[in-house]
Amino acid sequence: MSPNAKRMASASAIELVALEKRFDALHVLRGIDLRIAPAEVVCLIGPSGSGKSTLLRCVNRLEEPSAGHILIDGENICAQDCDLDRVRAKIGMVFQQFNLFPHLSVLDNLTIAQRKVLKRSKAQAEDKARKVLDRVGLLHKVHEYPARLSGGQQQRVAIARALAMDPEMMLFDEATSALDPELVGEVLAVMRSLAEDGMTMMVVTHEMGFARGVADRVVFMDGGVIVEQGHPDQVLGDPQHERTQRFLQRVSDR
Amino acid sequence: MGLTRRQRSTITRYAIYAATLLLIGWVAATTDWAKLQESFLDWQVFRQLFPEIVTRAARNTLIFTCFGFSGGLAIGLVLALMRLSTAGPYRWAAALYIEIFRGLPALVTIVLIGFVLPIALHVRVPGTYGPGSLALAIVTGAYLAETIRAGIEAVPKGQMEAARSLGMSYARAMTSIVIPQGFRVILPPLTNELVLLLKDTSLLFVLGTTEETIELAKFGRDAVADTFNGTPLVAVALVYLAITIPLTRAVAWLERRQKRAARA
Numbered sequence: 405m406s407p408n409a410k411r412m413a414s415a416s417a418i419e420l421v422a423l424e425k426r427f428d429a430l431h432v433l434r435g436i437d438l439r440i441a442p443a444e445v446v447c448l449i450g451p452s453g454s455g456k457s458t459l460l461r462c463v464n465r466l467e468e469p470s471a472g473h474i475l476i477d478g479e480n481i482c483a484q485d486c487d488l489d490r491v492r493a494k495i496g497m498v499f500q501q502f503n504l505f506p507h508l509s510v511l512d513n514l515t516i517a518q519r520k521v522l523k524r525s526k527a528q529a530e531d532k533a534r535k536v537l538d539r540v541g542l543l544h545k546v547h548e549y550p551a552r553l554s555g556g557q558q559q560r561v562a563i564a565r566a567l568a569m570d571p572e573m574m575l576f577d578e579a580t581s582a583l584d585p586e587l588v589g590e591v592l593a594v595m596r597s598l599a600e601d602g603m604t605m606m607v608v609t610h611e612m613g614f615a616r617g618v619a620d621r622v623v624f625m626d627g628g629v630i631v632e633q634g635h636p637d638q639v640l641g642d643p644q645h646e647r648t649q650r651f652l653q654r655v656s657d658r
Numbered sequence: 659m660g661l662t663r664r665q666r667s668t669i670t671r672y673a674i675y676a677a678t679l680l681l682i683g684w685v686a687a688t689t690d691w692a693k694l695q696e697s698f699l700d701w702q703v704f705r706q707l708f709p710e711i712v713t714r715a716a717r718n719t720l721i722f723t724c725f726g727f728s729g730g731l732a733i734g735l736v737l738a739l740m741r742l743s744t745a746g747p748y749r750w751a752a753a754l755y756i757e758i759f760r761g762l763p764a765l766v767t768i769v770l771i772g773f774v775l776p777i778a779l780h781v782r783v784p785g786t787y788g789p790g791s792l793a794l795a796i797v798t799g800a801y802l803a804e805t806i807r808a809g810i811e812a813v814p815k816g817q818m819e820a821a822r823s824l825g826m827s828y829a830r831a832m833t834s835i836v837i838p839q840g841f842r843v844i845l846p847p848l849t850n851e852l853v854l855l856l857k858d859t860s861l862l863f864v865l866g867t868t869e870e871t872i873e874l875a876k877f878g879r880d881a882v883a884d885t886f887n888g889t890p891l892v893a894v895a896l897v898y899l900a901i902t903i904p905l906t907r908a909v910a911w912l913e914r915r916q917k918r919a920a921r922a
Contacts (some may be wrong), residue, residue, distance in 0.1 A: 464823055466819055466822065466823060489822075489825045489826070489827055490825065492822065492823055492824070492825045493824065493825030494825075495823070496823075497820075497823040499816055499819070499820060501814075501816050503814075503816040503817060503819065503820035504820075505817065505820070505821075505835055505839075506839065507838050507839050507842065516834060516835075517821075517824035517825060517826060520826060520830055520834065521824060521825040521826055521830075522825075562820075565824070566823075566824075569824060569825070
């Protein structure tokens with residue numbers, strides 16, 4: 405099969421094949437197969453230590469898989485000749501700890517990768533930065549430094565920073581877990597509006613309400629494997645597996 | 659005694675002040691001021707040192723310091739990145755360099771570059787300031803390497819990950835994101851190194867000084883020999899302080915400003 409034919413054959417935005425990850429003796433991912441279609445929103449849930457964050461970090465190879473394949477738009481990004489920087493530029497990522505660049509203003513946070521990676525002109529990059537900042541409702545903070553923003557604002561800037569790269573898909577790694585409860589809503593609202601606009605999204609989250617309301621599919625992981633997946637109403641409302649039932653029981657008890 | 663703890667500590671404090679003043683008074687009373695002034699504070703001798711002490715000696719000291727520090731920063735940065743490399747040989751080579759040139763007295767390194775290198779390898783470092791600057795850069799690089807490494811390691815791992823997730827290469831992420839933040843952390847120890855280097859330029863006399871390369875300390879000692887008077891040493895000491903104090907004050911100001919910006 406030619407590379408082109410291979411790409412045509414795959415309609416998935418993200419495809420994980422028999423993915424495994426070991427940290428020395430620790431077997432974190434034990435054979436994950438998962439396909440995510442363009443514009444699909446998939447929420448990964450599960451107890452801590454279940455491997456869901458590791459799985460997400462494998463998708464752009466921040467974590468190096470021990471075995472298996474990762475296909476982005478049908479391209480095998482574990483191949484020797486794959487230009488990883490180019491692939492990463494089209495996968496936006498949002499972290500639990502925001503990871504804004506503290507030595508740069510909000511504007512520079514949003515333009516630096518556009519300038520250095522996408523080689524956009526200063527004017528182009530700043531224009532784009534203002535557009536995405538406006539989208540997350542923070543255009544008035546354009547000249548502020550990250551330290552002067554609230555946690556919720558910082559995370560919205562982090563989302564805008566990813567969006568400024570015109571990504572084809574977005575990864576969210578517990579994006580609201582480090583936030584004070586009253587700041588969670590503003591970040592979830594931005595994520596919801598992205599989903600409505602047809603962004604392909606992989607979301608590791610503990611927000612069951614968000615998963616129920618926004619996800620096209622919920623994937624429940626435990627012990628490094630996918631235990632159960634399906635429509636949120638089914639997985640969250642009528643879980644088939646005992647492990648899923650126990651997890652949801654614990655979460656709703658909180 | 660019916661004294662509170664606060665009263666006792668106040669009494670102790672004033673007792674220390676009184677003892678210190680007594681000591682200073684005793685030293686001042688027993689000092690032979692006339693002799694001291696004649697030997698170390700001779701105005702005539704002092705005046706004759708100018709403008710040479712500034713236009714030649716201080717100028718050369720500053721030139722050696724600038725070259726030595728820029729070279730040392732470059733060497734230190736490369737060594738720091740080697741120490742952080744995943745490739746064993748890079749790490750070991752850097753560790754070896756650091757152990758050797760941090761362990762050797764600067765004087766020995768200066769002799770190595772100035773005399774051993776030309777004889778052993780028939781390599782002479784070019785330029786009037788070349789050999790001295792290179793020797794100082796090599797020594798400073800060894801000290802700065804560990805400082806810079808600590809600075810880079812102090813930057814949270816998430817910064818590198820965020821930069822890489824945006825498509826930046828390792829080198830780009832290092833130069834644009836990690837290193838600028840690392841240098842803010844190590845500004846105080848860097849200043850320390852700069853001041854130490856400034857004073858280490860006084861060791862360059864072993865290379866044999868010419869009119870062109872004479873620096874402050876050698877200039878002072880030559881003048882002492884010429885005048886049979888200690889005043890030039892006092893003058894040189896004042897010039898050193900006139901350089902280092904504004905320098906460290908400027909860095910302290912820079913640091914305060916940065917802290918304000920980070921907090922505000």
